[in-house]
Amino acid sequence: MIDPLAYAKMDPWPQSLIEAWEEYKFFVYLINPKKMAFLNYRSASDEEDFADTSDWRFKRVHLAIEWGKVALSATEARLHVLCTYQNAFEDTKAIDGHIEQANANLNSARDAVREAGVNYRSISEANSMVRLGYWANMAREPPCKKGIPYEDYDEESNPH
Numbered sequence: 542m543i544d545p546l547a548y549a550k551m552d553p554w555p556q557s558l559i560e561a562w563e564e565y566k567f568f569v570y571l572i573n574p575k576k577m578a579f580l581n582y583r584s585a586s587d588e589e590d591f592a593d594t595s596d597w598r599f600k601r602v603h604l605a606i607e608w609g610k611v612a613l614s615a616t617e618a619r620l621h622v623l624c625t626y627q628n629a630f631e632d633t634k635a636i637d638g639h640i641e642q643a644n645a646n647l648n649s650a651r652d653a654v655r656e657a658g659v660n661y662r663s664i665s666e667a668n669s670m671v672r673l674g675y676w677a678n679m680a681r682e683p684p685c686k687k688g689i690p691y692e693d694y695d696e697e698s699n700p701h
Contacts, residue, residue: 551628558626565618568611569642572649575608579656601660609653616646 554562582604586597620643622629623636630636 549628550631551626554626554629558622558629561618561622561626562629565615565622568615568618569646571611572608572615572646575604575611576649576653579604579608579653583656598660598663602657605653605657605660609650609657612646612650612653616643616650619643619646 551558579601583601586601619639623639623643627636630639
């Protein structure tokens with residue numbers, strides 16, 4: 542339980558609190574644009590023929606990480622204000638709202654990390670399939686006469 546007397550609002554705010562508030566608001570305002578950049582790119586890339594290429598997957602990973610970084614920064618900055626300036630809030634309801642918003646920012650960061658992981662794993666899986674395909678093709682080739690491909694090469698037949 543939050544003691545309302547211990548958290549009486551200070552008025553006016555000191556400059557350090559104003560700067561801390563502006564910092565967390567800066568990051569909060571970046572969350573949706575970064576998230577939308579990821580979602581829009583994912584939607585567009587899902588419709589393209591080359592959506593499954595590594596370049597597209599890497600771009601999705603990059604955008605998800607950018608989204609996660611600002612969401613986590615917003616969470617940290619918001620909690621910094623809460624922990625450092627307990628007297629910045631009107632009442633306990635405002636403090637609870639601040640905590641709820643910090644949790645929402647943290648959940649957004651988690652979602653971004655999850656999306657980055659999904660796209661990163663799809664890159665790894667695709668690379669594994671490429672490697673498997675390479676070795677499967679190698680296994681289908683006829684064996685070399687001497688066992689090692691370059692041993693079949695006759696240097697004397699090369700005029701250079």
